[in-house]
Amino acid sequence: MKALHNPHLPWRAGLGLKPEHYADILSARPDVGFFEVHAENYMGDGGAPHRALAAIAERYPISLHGIGLSIGAARPLDRQHLARLRALIDRYRPHSFSEHLAWSTHDAGFLNDVLPLPYTAETLERVSAHVDEAQQATGCQLLLENPSSYVLFDDSTIDEIDFLDAIAERSGCGLLLDVNNVMVSAVNHGLDPYAYMDRFPVERVGEIHLAGYDETVDGAGERLLIDAHGSKVRDDVFALYRHTIARCGPVATLIEWDNDVPTFPLLLAEARRADSVLATAAGRREPMRRRA
Incomplete structure (x- = not known):
């Protein structure tokens, strides 16, 4: 294997970069650890999004999060998509590049979702190869994200944590x-999220995500959580986050809020909450501030 670019x-705490907040960020230069962008939103050659991102990338670390590589699909990876990812990575030199443990492509085309896959020896071999x-195509280490799930596959033969660790x-x-x-999947399947977290190979973790979920009930009247990314981080998720950071130490943490995007001050307040946890884990009273 060739050596991979692996910055940290x-x-x-970081925030997802949204067009609604370009002006706030560029004018006020807020104290934010990093900004994350969805790769597919910046695969055009130029225009206003690239002008804003270039200006922000001069001042802040950037994390690149892919949602369309379909790394778990039972078909070859799209080489044109990989080339576009490589162009973005070469252009902005992100400090982190991540993708989902999921699939989103089919013979009929691209599905606008990240869909689960069974954990078997066959899928382990395929995903590892992908x-x-x-x-190798991007020249950059990839961070693979654990999925949220609503169903379990009867043909799964490998535990999710063991599957991720093996990849x-x-x-x-x-x-x-x-x-x-983790919280969404644990509640939906009647599992203990703390037991999951205590087994997770945290030494491999390069980034953490926090988000808000929606809640409803299923056909049996049981709680059903939806990974919605449209609200503040729920208290139970934040408590699990504290537990996680106490175990693994401070790790770069993204606040994901992709739907019903709020005002920038509300997003910044969520980042401050995570920063406080990270600072405590690092033995500091206040988080290390970046220079404007």
């Missing part, structure tokens, strides 16, 4: 630990 995000291919061992990738996804 600062152990600060992760390795993606890393990382085979491919040399890191892991992106989405704490909200």
Whole structure:
């Protein structure tokens, strides 16, 4: 395997970069650890989005999060998509590059969702090969994100944590630990999220995600959580996050709020909450501030 570019995000809280907030960020230069962008939103050659991102990338670390590589699909990776990812990585030199453990492509085209896959020896081999291919094509270590799930596959033969750990061992990738996804899956399947977190290979984690979930009930009247990304981080997710950071130490943490995007001050307040937890874990009273 060729050597991979493997920079590290600062152990600060970051925010997803939204067009609604370009002006706020560029004018006020807020104290934020990093900004994350969805790769597919910046695959055009130029225009206003690239002008804003270039200006912001001069002042802040950038995390690149892919949602369309379909790394778990039972088909070859899209080489044109990989080339576009490589162009973005070469252009902005992000401090982190991540993708979902999921699939989103079919013979009929691209599905606007990240869909789960069974954990079997066959899918383990395929995903590991795809992760390795993606890393070689981009020249950058990939962080693979644990999914949120609503169903379990009867043909799964490998535990999710063991599956993720095995991919990382085979491919040399890191892991992106989405704490909200852990809570969503645990509640939906009647599992203990703290037991999951206590087994997770935190030494492989390069970034953490926090988000808000929606809640409803299923046909049996049981709680059903939806990974919605449209509200503040729920208290139970934040408590699980505290537990996680106490175990693994400070790790760069993204606040995900992709739907019903709020005002920038509200997003910044969520980042401050996470920064406080990170600072405590690092033995500081206040988080290390970046220079404007």
